[in-house]
Amino acid sequence: xxxxxxxxxxxxxxxxxxxxxxxxxxxxxxxxxxxxxxxxxxxxxxxxxxxxxxxxxxxxxxxxxxxxxxxxxxxxxxxxxxxxxxxxxxxxxxxxxxxxxxxxxxxxxxxxxxxxxxxxxxxxxxxxxxxxxxxxxxxxxxxxxxxxxxxxxxxxxxxxxxxxxxxxxxxxxxxxxxxxxxxxxxxxxxxxxxxxxxxxxxxxxxxxxxxxxxxxxxxxxxxxxxxxxxxxxxxxxxxxxxxxxxxxxxxxxxxxxxxxxxxxxxxxxxxxxxxxxxxxxxxxxxxxxxxxxxxxxxxxxxxxxxxxxx
Amino acid sequence: xxxxxxxxxxxxxxxxxxxxxxxxxxxxxxxxxxxxxxxxxxxxxxxxxxxxxxxxxxxxxxxxxxxxxxxxxxxxxxxxxxxxxxxxxxxxxxxxx
Numbered sequence: 001x002x003x004x005x006x007x008x009x010x011x012x013x014x015x016x017x018x019x020x021x022x023x024x025x026x027x028x029x030x031x032x033x034x035x036x037x038x039x040x041x042x043x044x045x046x047x048x049x050x051x052x053x054x055x056x057x058x059x060x061x062x063x064x065x066x067x068x069x070x071x072x073x074x075x076x077x078x079x080x081x082x083x084x085x086x087x088x089x090x091x092x093x094x095x096x097x098x099x100x101x102x103x104x105x106x107x108x109x110x111x112x113x114x115x116x117x118x119x120x121x122x123x124x125x126x127x128x129x130x131x132x133x134x135x136x137x138x139x140x141x142x143x144x145x146x147x148x149x150x151x152x153x154x155x156x157x158x159x160x161x162x163x164x165x166x167x168x169x170x171x172x173x174x175x176x177x178x179x180x181x182x183x184x185x186x187x188x189x190x191x192x193x194x195x196x197x198x199x200x201x202x203x204x205x206x207x208x209x210x211x212x213x214x215x216x217x218x219x220x221x222x223x224x225x226x227x228x229x230x231x232x233x234x235x236x237x238x239x240x241x242x243x244x245x246x247x248x249x250x251x252x253x254x255x256x257x258x259x260x261x262x263x264x265x266x267x268x269x270x271x272x273x274x275x276x277x278x279x280x281x282x283x284x285x286x287x288x289x290x291x292x293x294x295x296x297x298x299x300x301x302x303x304x305x306x307x308x309x310x
Numbered sequence: 311x312x313x314x315x316x317x318x319x320x321x322x323x324x325x326x327x328x329x330x331x332x333x334x335x336x337x338x339x340x341x342x343x344x345x346x347x348x349x350x351x352x353x354x355x356x357x358x359x360x361x362x363x364x365x366x367x368x369x370x371x372x373x374x375x376x377x378x379x380x381x382x383x384x385x386x387x388x389x390x391x392x393x394x395x396x397x398x399x400x401x402x403x404x405x406x407x
Contacts, residue, residue: 184394191387195380 006046013039030068037061050211051135054203058219066300074302130278132209139213140281144270148259151214151252151288154295158248162239165304171240172304177232189231196224204289208278214251214285218292225297236301238308244294251291255284315367322364329357343400347393354389358382 016036023029037060044053085093122134122142129141139147165172204217228234237244258280262271272280333353340346362382369375 182395182398184391184398188387188391192384195384 009039009043009046013043026072027069030065030072033068034061034065037065051133051213054211054216055213058216062223063219063296063300070300070302128274128277129272129281131281133207133211133213135211136207136213136281136285140284141272141277144255144259148252148255148270151255151291154292154299155248155252158295158299161299161303163303165239169304169307171238172306172308173236173238174298174301174303175305176226176229176236176301178230181230181232186231186233189227189233193224193228196220196227200224200289200293204285207285208282214288214292217289219296221289221293222296222300225293226300229297229301237298239298239304240308244298247290247294248298249291251284251288254287258284319364319368322360326357326360326364329353329360333357344397347396347400351389351393355386358385 013036016032016039020029020032020036023032038057040060041053041057044050044056119134122138125142126132126134126137129137131137131141200217200220202217203212203220204214205212207213207217225234229236258272259270262269262273265273330353333349336349336353337346340349359382362378365378366375369378
């Protein structure tokens with residue numbers, strides 16, 4: 001029975017991926033891509049990886065999807081699109097993708113059985129971190145450097161988007177709310193955020209011991225903030241606002257500070273002193289969650305459209 | 311007793327699944343956007359409600375059951391709002407043409 005479900009999921013995933021690539025209408029392709037993210041989340045659940053499933057649905061499906069939709073809406077009606085790649089170019093890309101897929105497939109099939117794994121070593125050392133969720137232990141203790149760089153990349157992406165603003169209104173606020181906010185949207189923006197904030201904080205808090213974590217929680221919080229801004233209940237912040245920039249930089253900055261502190265109080269860069277690992281990790285995660293939430297919301301909000309208030 | 315509860319779960323979840331199927335059929339077959347919207351929102355609200363009701367007796371704890379109900383309520387709120395927004399847009403577009 002479960003094999004049948006897995007086969008159906010795999011077939012569905014392939015068909016949907018093909019549809020995303022082949023679809024000529026950009027908006028339909030993006031919506032299919034959103035569905036692909038959800039489906040991929042289900043596949044991760046079947047692979048017993050709920051942490052990855054949550055991140056895939058939040059970032060891969062929802063976050064990227066809305067970014068693409070807004071980009072498409074901004075580009076629509078700007079006259080003729082540039083002519084796409086030539087036939088030869090498309091064939092070259094297709095061949096490259098096919099080679100990579102075949103190589104990956106070969107690599108997976110050629111893995112020794114049972115596959116080499118660090119899982120026992122990781123779960124043996126988990127007691128030292130004070131965490132219950134091995135995924136969080138990997139992200140914030142064993143491979144903390146990767147996580148740190150990951151969050152910095154999000155900030156770099158935001159700098160890239162902000163740089164699209166014309167010089168005259170640099171540091172200003174984006175425009176997200178429509179001229180006339182529809183009643184149901186305003187209603188949702190009043191009803192949903194209390195739930196959303198609780199769920200976001202819960203996802204961050206539970207991440208230490210169960211599936212959840214900074215990116216998932218940050219996405220939910222970002223969505224709530226965006227909803228309130230889109231409904232015109234709160235103005236979007238100026239990109240130059242010190243409070244916004246402090247929140248954005250706070251997570252990675254605290255992470256870096258604690259990482260350098262490791263030279264003095266522990267064994268080196270990114271090492272936690274014994275017995276203090278869990279409180280430090282939770283503090284980093286709290287700051288990172290806020291940074292990720294602010295960064296994701298501002299990514300979706302886009303570059304400035306109004307001059308900053310001085 | 312346990313068997314009865316399991317049967318209730320199976321019946322309710324199957325009914326929910328049938329409603330989702332009907333909603334999907336409506337989405338594919340109905341002629342205009344408003345009726346398609348109607349089909350999907352029915353399936354969402356009632357179908358998910360039946361599935362949640364069927365799963366409630368299987369919940370391991372009270373808080374687990376409450377989470378299930380919250381999922382249904384949140385899905386209701388978002389589906390209702392999305393339908394309203396879509397319908398409003400359709401209504402306005404039709405008025406213009």
